Amino acid sequence: MALPSTYAEPNCSLARALEVVGERWTLLIVRDAFFGVRRFGDFATQLKIPRAVLTSRLKSLVQEGVFRRDENGGVVEYRLTDRGVALWPAIRALLHWGDESYSPDGVKRALRHDADNGLIDEENHCRSCGGLVPVPDIRIEPGPGYQPPTGELDPVSAQIGRPRLLLEPITVGRGPRAAED
Template identity: 50%
Template sequence: MTLPRDYPSQACALSRAMEVVGERWTLLIVRDAFLGVRRFKDFAAHLGTPRAVLSDRLASLTAAGVLTRVPAHGPRPHYELTPRGIALWPAVRALSAWGEDHHPAPGGVRRIFRHAADDAPVAGDGRCTACGRPVEAADLLITPGPGLPPPADGDDPVTAALHRPHRLLRPLHLTKGTPA
């Protein structure tokens, strides 16, 4: 039985937000968009999501104004976060920090967020540990942490690319010739 996507008996803002981002895989797609994933095949390879589910979630996020489909230079379009999607960053950051605090990865954090302006780590509350300012998603550099397993031959292109420092919201530079 498929669960409904809406919460008609709930009248709060959280229920309305959950109607947009509360389905399985949706927040991981949003996370990957922040990381710089743009193409359908790269979302699919990195997430291991069934293609029909991924297609449905991308369509839902596009219809809700969280993502936009952008014509690509090649034969297929790609996806980018809209300002409405970028506004989800505090929630994505908070859920990630909660996961690190309550369900940590073996060996330590897998990815460290740093303030691009001064290269200082960013705390779980989104503030730079050096300057104390809140750091916007576009000003974050993501770097490998001590818990990130070493690259493996079978890694998808997104996982392989995330072994290098990368600025959030910028397209991820995927190695050419790597299957996706």
């Protein structure tokens, strides 16, 4: 039986949050935004998501204030807002849970404090300095459980697979593209 598209329980914050991020693909779109993906075509390429579904999810995330849609010179980018960045603890917890549950060789992607190279624990504290690390200061890199893809990579996947700061925009060396929804 399929879940309803809206939840009747008005006194449950989790139900309300699921209305925003609970649909299939939505958390992967948000995850990729943390990894630096900003353009419609790059989300589509990276996730291999149907374009109509991506359009719907991006519009919804913009309406809910998770993303803002910026257009400059015909290039449209979707950027996490402060409200979107506030989803990091949930994304981080799910990444940790997935690594603990399904990655016997270790974390797929290691998180490090860019300032001192310290590993970041599941609660976002640097194991080197002990500080709580803000999202822009987190470097993500392949961990011991990372399995490099086989075959030729698209430019977006290639950049995501390299060490990089969270929220650092993906650039794939192309000129302006037509605006896409």
